[in-house]
Amino acid sequence: GQQVMQIPQYQHVQEGEDFTTYCNSSTTLSNIQWYKQRPGGHPVFLIQLVKSGEVKKQKRLTFQFGEAKKNSSLHITATQTTDVGTYFCAGPNRDDKIIFGKGTRLHILP
């Protein structure tokens, strides 16, 4: 079946450094969604990308959707302690069922 893979699984960065997580699908996606889950919290929707090659920004966060619509990335510039959490990508399979990646857990070192 379709798989959505994320790397890295864990990332420790110094506060102020940049961070990037990558998402790869075994099949072409009609869209990709990104969610953030704070420690002890629940996943919260961040953004959805639909178009091939699409780039969207939310303040220090930059989201990209690959030209082939099989991969995506989330880049955070100058991380802050509030960025701590797990970042998930998710995409629909052929049956329109959302498949979540395993997530990338970001830890910020002060």
Added chain:
Amino acid sequence: DAGVIQSPRHEVTEMGQEVTLRCKPISGHNSLFWYRQTMMRGLELLIYFNNNVPIDDSGMPEDRFSAKMPNASFSTLKIQPSEPRDSAVYFCASSPLSTGRETQYFGPGTRLLVL
């Protein structure tokens, strides 16, 4: 808006007991999802409903798990009998449209510990 409401927020029970988790989706949303999250397996989709009808329950681990959605504003996930390996955080999420492509709004989760 109150968002997705789940109860209880925490549940501690003994092996063999029945556990019932409850969810109230956002009013007007047509899709409802139940997830289980553990460190080992991540976020797993257990079952989802469109317009109160179960569409895909292939993620339900075994017959001990059952889910119902008697109306548009209420759903339950039941585990009977519970086992220690069922310990996890169970999330309910709802979505506005009847496809899996739309944004999902997660509830706060129920943290289940089976002793």
